[in-house]
Amino acid sequence: MASAPTVEPTEALIGPLSWPVKPKVKLGMTGAEADLTDTEQAFQDMAHGFAATVMRPIGEKLDRLTPEQVIAPDSPYWEFREKYLALDINPVTLSELPPADLGKILPIIMEEFGWGDGGLSVTIGACQLPPLLTLMFGKQYLLERYPVDLIGCWAITEPDHGSDALDPSKQIFHAQGNYGRPNCVAKLVGDKVILNGQKSAWVSNGPIAEVCVLYSAADRGNGPDPENGVVMIVPMNTNGVSRGKSIDKLGQRPLPQGEIFFDNVELSADHIIAGPEEFQRAVYAVHCEANGQMGAIWTGSARAAFEIAWKYAHDRKQGGVPIYRHQAVAQKLFHMYRKVEASRALTRRVALFNFTQPVPALQSAMAAKVTATQTAFEVASDALQMLGGNGNTREYPIEKILRDARASMIEDGCNDILAIKGGFQMMDPDLL
Structure with a gap:
């Protein structure tokens, strides 16, 4: 058996370590993510700012209205819509990006939108689908008749x-x-x-x-x-x-x-x-796109729930100490964090793969959607439990996030059906 090649030790390979005596890393809002490029960071900052200042506050207002009030002429929905259009983020402008860049940037944008409000993120996604399918099937003349800024x-x-x-x-x-x-x-x-x-x-x-x-x-x-x-x-x-x-x-x-x-x-x-x-190909195409975006949106929603619980655990005191000091709370927060990280990693990996391959993998898009929506519901449920009675009140948005996430496990294909279809998509008939 051949021996392993020898590697000459160098300072770059083995140190010396410059870590603190007691190492500890404070992660940013998207966890253990590699540094973003300047372009990616600019898109994230823009999307997060919009989510924080427009989507979250307007989403909370709309949540308390009747369905008729949500679409009324004086509804805050139209303020959201006007400010979203000003961002100029749509299939036409995004199609100018190279596929590898788009595969990285789109899930970043949609995660931030999902962090702001899940329902408003889905309304954005639905607006994108007519022009997106038009572009995918080479029918640009229809965009001249029905511009990208239409609902x-x-x-x-x-x-x-x-x-x-x-x-x-x-x-x-x-x-x-x-x-x-x-x-x-x-x-x-x-x-x-x-x-x-x-x-x-x-x-x-x-x-x-x-x-x-x-x-x-x-x-x-x-x-x-x-x-x-x-x-x-x-x-x-x-x-x-x-x-x-x-x-x-x-x-x-x-x-x-x-x-x-x-x-x-x-x-x-x-x-x-x-x-x-071309019908079955068109169903495959829209399903890949929709499930991929759902993965990013609901990863963002799960992150929002985790952040609220994490902050609350520092502030809320029981037994004379912040509840974060209690082992059960620290353990629960770790598992919430773990699920959000796993959902983000899968979603971004699938997006990059599907945007850079000749044919996207539907089973992978489904895996991202099912994982993210299930994660959003579980993390929001754990967050509500951690907040106790406060979690049931509208003072904290956890109860809203939980309701929104519950619906996500049904829309764009209910998770149970996606799991069956995804399993069959993985089948190799040549081995049967």
């Missing part, structure tokens, strides 16, 4: 079809199951598309959107086909488009969500982004 939404799930709408390949479908009739159908007739039906109450930005990226079953004359559907841009002011009321819900209350109805909506075929032959 966007993504309509895919239906009253009778939830997370299975994200599974046109039927990886999670039971062999004896029957999909049934789609609730929304796009009939392709010559150079026109005629839409009829509805999308579910969970369309993010549905009540206020100006443009929609619609995923629908397609009918090419032989009946609706949910496996080979159509993806298209739908301007929401088109005749025949209507909306349901904003839903009242447990968490993410600053995020307007509601049904969209289509009654003989007629559009030219050039509104199609991806036709039946």
Whole structure:
């Protein structure tokens, strides 16, 4: 057996150590992260400042309003929207970055937004999807008609079809199951598309959107086909488009969500982004993007909950000492910190991989989403427990973060379904 190569000791390799006698590192807001480049740091500072001064205070105000008040003309939502547009962060401007830079910068931005407010972060993400899919499928002419600063939404799930709408390949479908009739159908007739039906109450930005990226079953004359559907841009002011009321819900209350109805909506075929032959690829693409961004958003939300608990443990006294002095509290904070660090590491690693590879890995995007949302809920729950009775009050935002995080484990594909589909995505048929 060959011996290990010898290495001449040098001062650079072995020291001497310049550590303090009792070493201790005070980590920054994103933990054990390597130094950011000047560009990355600038984006983080900008996003964090916006999250702290705009998103968090406005999100707390919106959380206490009715769904109707959230979208009313005098709602703080519109102040948030105006200030967000001033940042000029959107798929068009971000697409100017090299893929490796984008893979690092986007999760940094979305983590800071998630730290500010989970629901408002999702409204930002939903706005990005129509122009993003337009760019991904080379339909830039649609951006000239429907600019990037319009309020966007993504309509895919239906009253009778939830997370299975994200599974046109039927990886999670039971062999004896029957999909049934789609609730929304796009009939392709010559150079026109005629839409009829509805999308579910969970369309993010549905009540206020100006443009929609619609995923629908397609009918090419032989009946609706949910496996080979159509993806298209739908301007929401088109005749025949209507909306349901904003839903009242447990968490993410600053995020307007509601049904969209289509009654003989007629559009030219050039509104199609991806036709039946490209439909499954388009579902894969949007799912990778959405789950990747969810990983970053809810890592930020988990970090927010951890920071509140960490500060509280220094301030709150029980038994004559700050509660941080109690072993159980220190242990709990360590595990909260550990989960946030693991979620961030996975999310950023997946983002960089997916932006720099020829084809992104859907199972990895799903892993980031499931890990981050589960982490956000667990960390927020532990934080509320640490704050005791105070955690249940609105004086501290923990109860809001907990409600927001609970919803995140269902949206963009519920975690249970994502785990099944992700497992099948990992399968190698050649080994079976």
